[in-house]
Amino acid sequence: MLPLLLEPSELAKHLDDDKLLIIDLGKPTIYVQAHVPGAIHLDFKRLQSGAQPAPGMIPSDDALSDLFSSLGLTPDTHVVAYDDEGGGWAGRLLWTLDAIGHKHYSYLNGGIHAWLSEGLPTSSESPEPVPSDYEVGEHDPQTEVDLAYLLAHYQDTDLALWDSRSEEEYAGVRAFAQKAGHIPGAIHYEWTEAMDRSNNLRLRPLDDIRAELEARGITPDKEVICHCQTHHRSSFSWLVAKILGYPRVRGYAGSWAEWGNHPDTPAEKPNP
Structure with a gap:
């Protein structure tokens, strides 16, 4: 089991693990140049409802089920999230997962900046996720x-x-x-x-x-x-x-x- 706070050097040892889903929430322009190998890009706008007056509300269960199915999430997937801004959008993804009861997740400490600073391998290819049939269940009231x-x-x-x-x-x-x-x-x-x-x-x-x-x-x-x-x-x-x-x-x-x-x-x- 990977720790909640995951260092780049530790993630580098697990890139080929089964049931690992790495999600990049940074800018698309940075993602297409360099990302963690195997990472799937996610538009952070899909993590908020966008509806006024409170656009930060969590999307509907149907919208989240569609989103996480498109990313290939399964109940036993371990998600590693990172971004290019120090953790805001990565944190929003992990909070959303926690809210819907998905507790297997890690944050890549420092995101893409820390990964690049350690000279770890990067990819410019955009892998296609294997869609799943993920159903959002009961929300965790403690989140x-x-x-x-x-x-x-x-x-x-x-x-x-x-x-x-x-x-x-x-x-x-x-x-x-x-x-x-x-x-x-x-x-x-x-x-x-x-x-x-x-x-x-x-x-x-x-x-x-x-x-x-x-x-x-x-x-x-x-x-x-x-x-x-x-x-x-x-x-x-x-x-x-x-x-x-x-x-x-x-x-x-x-x-x-x-x-x-x-x-x-x-x-x-x-x-x-």
Whole structure:
């Protein structure tokens, strides 16, 4: 069984494994030049419903069944996801898999940048997946959070709301919804803070990330709910918390696009 956080050198030893599905969620222009051998490209737009006002919602079960069947997913397939941006879209794929109960997955640490930096083999060929007949089953209620749950629980003392957006969005200086600011009580830790830009976008030392999160109140004894604007950036935050071993971590797919456009939701800004 491959670990959740997978190093490029380790994946390189398993490229020929049966039941391994490597999915590249980077830019098509990069994929056609160089990708992990055997990797299948996936347009990240298919991981979100795209419907306004909350385009980050998870697609319907029928849409996801069609998508994962086209990729050749089976219940015992182990998925390795990576991208070219440090883990946002790879995280969204893995969160989606977790939400539909598919728990066999890994994240390639650093994605294509880390793979290339180690001089590992690449391919420019686009393999055709062998279609499967994948049926999305019952969702895991411990992976997703909806607006009703968050409205009922956002003030709970044993809940930590992890806001992964930029500092400007959190502060209400920039807004991509009718309301500006953040959910009252939300804790800001921008998704890119966990990335090491000097090490090909791999995760920074896990102990450092853990210490920073705990210092801000995002602690493993709490239920942690991650959100951004459309649950793209915060899918990576969700993944980071999973890698750190947080036992209760969920994603809010509606994110600020839903919360910030809803008439009944409170919004907060820092005191000037």
